[in-house]
Amino acid sequence: MVAGALVLSLVLILPVAFLAHTRYPRLDRWMNVLILAPFAVPPVVSSVGLLQLYAGGPLPLVGTPWILMLTYVSIALPFMYRSLINSLRSFEANELMEAAQLLGASPLTAFFNVILPNMRLGIRIAIFLSFSFLIGEFxxxxxxxxxxxETLQIYLFNVRRESGHFTSALVITLFVFILILTWLGNGRGEITAPEAGDT
Known part of the structure; x- marks a missing residue:
């Protein structure tokens, strides 16, 4: 569920962050207000509103995994957007786009071949921040x-009284799993300085 929510949120938020930074600065102001909404509204109140919103209609989503995935997308929005905007501000995105287009690349080609490689570390940080928050959401x-x-959180809640040892082992395994993912992400995200003589 978390992986699907992260992929969906990245697909939705990455173009918005890029356009807000390069083409529409006013959009960044609105996004800064919008990303505070998940923190301004308590989760219990949001849950009641979502239940009322998706209870009826031609496609009822209450009780299905899809409503949880869409909710996770809204929770990941602040972490994704801020990380991607900070990554875009770390290099000259407008100049790189203009240089690529002057060399004959289309805007789409310039985005995928020039901008995205420079945002790899920011995308990785956004994914890990969102993952670490969503995996423990209850x-x-x-x-x-x-x-x-039954998500992992619900499963831990249901078995906590049956076997404390099993619950503790499962939580420790989850922490080790997150630690390994974070280590892999940080290890591959390091930027090495060029050696003398490199061109």
Whole structure:
């Protein structure tokens, strides 16, 4: 669920962050207000509103994994957007786009071949920040899907009274898993200085 939410949020937010930084500076102001909404509204209140919103209609989503994934996208929005904007501000994105287009590249080709490689570290940071927050989220998972779709958080909540040793082992395994992912992300994200004589 978290992986699907991260992919969907990255696909949605990456173009918005790029356009807000390069073409529409006013959009950045609106996004700065929008990304505060998940923190301004308590999770319990958001859950009740989402239940009322998606309970009816031709495609009811209450109790299905899809409502949880869409909710996770809204939670990941602040972490994704701020990390991507900070990554774009670390290099001259406008100048790189103009230089690539002067050399004959289309805007889409310049974005994928010039901008995205420079944003790799920022994208990695955005993914790990969002993942570390979403993997431990309990309120939305419990209220929106409950026992109909048992996430890791719901599973830990249900077995905590049956076996404390098993629950502790599962939590430690989760922490080790996150530590390994973070180590891999940080290790491959390091930038090495060029040696003398390199062109």
């Amino acid at each position: 309120v939305f998972a419990n209220m929106l899907v409950g026992t109909r779709f």
